[in-house]
Amino acid sequence: MLLAAPRFALPETVAEAVAALAERPGAVLVAGGTEVLPDLLWRRRSAAGFVSLRRIPGLRTVVPGLTLGSGVTAARLQRPDVAAAAPALARSAASLGTPQVRAEATLGGNVVSALPYRNLLPVLLALDATLVLASAAGEREVPFDGFVLAPGQAALRPGEVLTAVRVPVRTGFQDYVKVGRRNAQYVATVSAAVVVDTAERRVRFGFGNAAATPLRLDEADRAATAAVDWSTGAVTLDGAEAVAELVRRGVDPPEDDAATAAYRRHALGVLARRLLLRAGGADDR
Ligand SMILES: Cc1cc2nc3c(=O)[nH]c(=O)nc-3n(C[C@H](O)[C@H](O)[C@H](O)COP(=O)(O)OP(=O)(O)OC[C@H]3O[C@@H](n4cnc5c(N)ncnc54)[C@H](O)[C@@H]3O)c2cc1C
Numbered sequence: 648m649l650l651a652a653p654r655f656a657l658p659e660t661v662a663e664a665v666a667a668l669a670e671r672p673g674a675v676l677v678a679g680g681t682e683v684l685p686d687l688l689w690r691r692r693s694a695a696g697f698v699s700l701r702r703i704p705g706l707r708t709v710v711p712g713l714t715l716g717s718g719v720t721a722a723r724l725q726r727p728d729v730a731a732a733a734p735a736l737a738r739s740a741a742s743l744g745t746p747q748v749r750a751e752a753t754l755g756g757n758v759v760s761a762l763p764y765r766n767l768l769p770v771l772l773a774l775d776a777t778l779v780l781a782s783a784a785g786e787r788e789v790p791f792d793g794f795v796l797a798p799g800q801a802a803l804r805p806g807e808v809l810t811a812v813r814v815p816v817r818t819g820f821q822d823y824v825k826v827g828r829r830n831a832q833y834v835a836t837v838s839a840a841v842v843v844d845t846a847e848r849r850v851r852f853g854f855g856n857a858a859a860t861p862l863r864l865d866e867a868d869r870a871a872t873a874a875v876d877w878s879t880g881a882v883t884l885d886g887a888e889a890v891a892e893l894v895r896r897g898v899d900p901p902e903d904d905a906a907t908a909a910y911r912r913h914a915l916g917v918l919a920r921r922l923l924l925r926a927g928g929a930d931d932r
Pocket of ligand 1: 675676677678679680681682683684685700717718742743744745748751752753754755756757758759760764765766767803807808809810833834835
C-alpha cells in the first residue's frame with residue numbers, strides 16, 4: 648500500500664483537515680490532546696490514525712461579538728476580552744484542570760468530549776451558544792442545546808470538524824460554580840452556570856452532572872426570571888428558594904464513587920439558589 652495516506656496528518660487549513668479525515672477512515676481528531684492522549688494511554692480508545700488540528704491558525708481566533716475558534720484554549724478564554732464578553736465562560740475555564748492543562752485544552756475538545764461534567768458545557772447552554780461544523784458536504788450551524796446526545800456522544804456527523812462556537816454577548820450578571828473534591832485536577836461533581844440577560848429580561852441556567860447530558864430546565868428558568876425585580880435587579884429569598892426546589896425536582900443526576908444522586912440533587916439546588924441570589928446582588932449564604 649505504497650500510496651496509502653500516512654497515519655498522522657498535520658493539516659494547515661480546515662479544508663485540508665476535512666480532506667485528511669476523509670482519507671483516513673477511523674482516524675481521530677486531536678486538538679489539545681488532553682483527552683485523546685490519556686484515553687490512548689489507558690486503552691479506553693483506539694485509533695486508525697490521527698488528524699491534528701494544532702497547525703490550523705484559523706481555529707485559534709477570537710472574533711469580538713463573540714465567535715471563538717474551536718482551537719481556543721482554556722487559558723485564552725480567561726483573558727480580559729473573553730471575560731468581558733462572556734464572564735461565565737472565563738470563570739468556568741479558570742477551574743478547568745491545572746495551568747498546564749489549560750494551556751493545551753481547547754474549547755472544541757471540551758465540547759466534543761460531550762461529557763456532562765465538562766466545565767464549559769453548562770455555560771454554553773446558559774448562553775444559548777451555537778456551533779459551526781465543517782465537512783466535505785459544507786458548513787452547518789447548530790444550537791449547542793441538543794448537541795450532546797449521551798455521555799461521550801456528540802451529534803457530530805462522520806468527517807465533521809467543529810470549527811467555531813458562537814456565543815451571544817449578554818448584558819447582565821453571569822457566573823459559574825463547580826463543586827468537586829477539589830477544583831484543580833478534578834472534574835465537577837456538579838456544576839451550574841447562570842446568565843442574566845437584562846435586555847431580554849430573562850434568566851437562564853445550565854447544569855453539569857445533573858443528568859446524562861448537560862441540562863437546562865425551562866421551568867426553573869421561568870421561575871428565576873419571575874423572581875427578579877427587573878427595575879432594581881433584586882431577587883427575593885423566597886423566589887430563589889422556589890427556583891432551588893424546581894431544580895431539585897427537575898434534575899436526574901448520576902450516582903457514582905464521587906457522590907450519590909441525592910447529594911448531587913441537593914447540591915444543584917444550593918448552587919441555583921446561590922447563583923440567583925448573587926445575580927440579585929444579595930448575600931448568597
Ligand atoms: C489532568 C487533567 C485534568 C482535567 N481537568 C478537567 C476539568 O477540570 N474540567 C474539564 O472540563 N475537563 C478537564 N480535563 C479534560 C480536558 O482537558 C478537557 O475536556 C479539554 O477541554 C479537552 O480539549 P482538548 O483540546 O485537549 O481535546 P482533545 O483531547 O484533543 O480531544 C477531545 C475529543 O474531542 C475531539 N475533538 C477535538 N477537537 C475537535 C474539533 N475541533 N472537531 C471535532 N472533534 C474534535 C477529539 O477527536 C476527541 O474525541 C482534564 C484533563 C486532564 C488531563
